[in-house]
Amino acid sequence: MKTPLSSILLVLLASFIGSFGAVFLKLGANKLGGGLRSALNLQLLTGLTLFVGSSVPFIMGIRNGELSVLYPMVSLGYVWTLFWSRLFFGEPITKGKIGALVMILCGITMIGVGSGQP
Amino acid sequence: MNGRARAAKRRSIYMVLGCTVFAAAAQVLMKFGAGHQMAPLTPGDSATWLPFVLSLLQNWQLVLGYGMHACNAVLLILALRDGELSMLYPIIALTYVWVNLLSVYFFHEHINVFKAGGIALVMGGVALLGRQNTKA
Numbered sequence: 001m002k003t004p005l006s007s008i009l010l011v012l013l014a015s016f017i018g019s020f021g022a023v024f025l026k027l028g029a030n031k032l033g034g035g036l037r038s039a040l041n042l043q044l045l046t047g048l049t050l051f052v053g054s055s056v057p058f059i060m061g062i063r064n065g066e067l068s069v070l071y072p073m074v075s076l077g078y079v080w081t082l083f084w085s086r087l088f089f090g091e092p093i094t095k096g097k098i099g100a101l102v103m104i105l106c107g108i109t110m111i112g113v114g115s116g117q118p
Numbered sequence: 119m120n121g122r123a124r125a126a127k128r129r130s131i132y133m134v135l136g137c138t139v140f141a142a143a144a145q146v147l148m149k150f151g152a153g154h155q156m157a158p159l160t161p162g163d164s165a166t167w168l169p170f171v172l173s174l175l176q177n178w179q180l181v182l183g184y185g186m187h188a189c190n191a192v193l194l195i196l197a198l199r200d201g202e203l204s205m206l207y208p209i210i211a212l213t214y215v216w217v218n219l220l221s222v223y224f225f226h227e228h229i230n231v232f233k234a235g236g237i238a239l240v241m242g243g244v245a246l247l248g249r250q251n252t253k254a
Contacts, residue, residue, distance in 0.1 A: 022203060022207050023203070025194065025195055025198055026198045026203040028195065029195050029196070029197075029198035029199040030198075030199065032195070032196075032199050033199075044195060047195075048191060051191070071214075075211065078207060078208040078211065081203060081204060081207045081208075082204045084203075085202065085203045085204035085207075086204070089202070089203060091202045091203065091204045091205075093204070094250060096246060096247070096249065096250040097204055097205065097247065097250060099243075099246055100208065100243040100244070100246040100247040100250070101208055101243070102243075103239050103240070103242050103243030103246065104208055104211045104239070104240050104243035104244065106236075106239050107211070107214075107235075107236040107237065107238070107239030107240035107241075107242075107243060108211060108214055108236065108240060109236070110232045110233070110235050110236030110239060111214050111218060111232070111233050111236035111237065111240070112236075113232045113236075114229075114230050114231070114232030114233030114234075114235075114236060115233070117230050117232055118228065118230065
C-alpha cells in the first residue's frame with residue numbers, strides 16, 4: 001500500500017492544529033485559580049475546539065496510507081509545540097528536551113513500521 | 119526553583135501520565151464501540167435523528183470512550199497549570215505504548231521487534247523528559 005500525499009498533508013495539518021490546541025490550553029490553564037468562573041475562559045474553549053477539530057483531518061488522513069509514514073507526521077506535533085513553547089511562554093529549549101523528542105519520534109516511527117509487519 | 123514549585127511540577131508530570139492512561143482506554147473502548155450496529159443517519163431527514171442519537175447512547179463503549187476523553191482533557195488542563203508545555207506535551211506519546219500493549223490483550227495483535235524497540239524508545243524519551251524536571 002502506498003501513502004497518498006493527501007494523507008500526509010492531512011495528518012501534518014492535524015499535528016499543526018493540535019499543537020496550537022496545546023498552546024491555547026496552556027494559556028487557559030495559566031488563568032485557572034478562581035473557581036469555576038476562571039475555568040470558563042475563551043482560551044480553554046479555543047484549545048478544546050482546536051483539539052477536537054484536529055481529530056477530523058487526522059481521521060481522514062490516517063484512513064488511507066501506511067502508519068510507518070503517517071505516525072512520524074503526527075508526532076511532529078511535539079516538535080511544533082517545542083517551538084511554540086519557546087516563542088509564547090519563553091520555555092527554554094534544552095539538550096535534554098531535544099534528546100527526549102528525538103527518542104520519542106524514533107520510537108513512534110518504529111511503532112508505525114511495526115504496525116505494518118506481521 | 120523552590121521545593122513547592124518542584125513538587126507541583128512533579129505532580130503535573132504524574133497527571134499527564136494519567137492522561138495517557140485515559141486516552142489509551144478511550145481508544146480501546148471506541149474501537150469496541152465502532153463494531154456496534156448503529157441506526158443510519160441522514161442529516162437531511164429529521165426522522166432519522168432521534169433513532170441515531172438513541173443508538174449512540176445505547177453504545178455504552180462509545181459513550182464511555184468519550185467520557186474517558188473528557189477526563190483526559192480536564193486532567194491535561196490541570197497539569198498544564200503548573201508545568202512547562204514543552205515538557206508535558208510530549209509525554210502524551212506514552213499513549214502509543216499503552217494502546218499497543220492493550221491491543222495485544224484485547225485484539226490479539228502481536229508485538230514484533232519494531233514495536234518492542236519503539237515502545238522502549240518512547241518510554242526512554244519520556245523518562246529523559248522526567249529527569250529534566252529534577253534538574254531544572
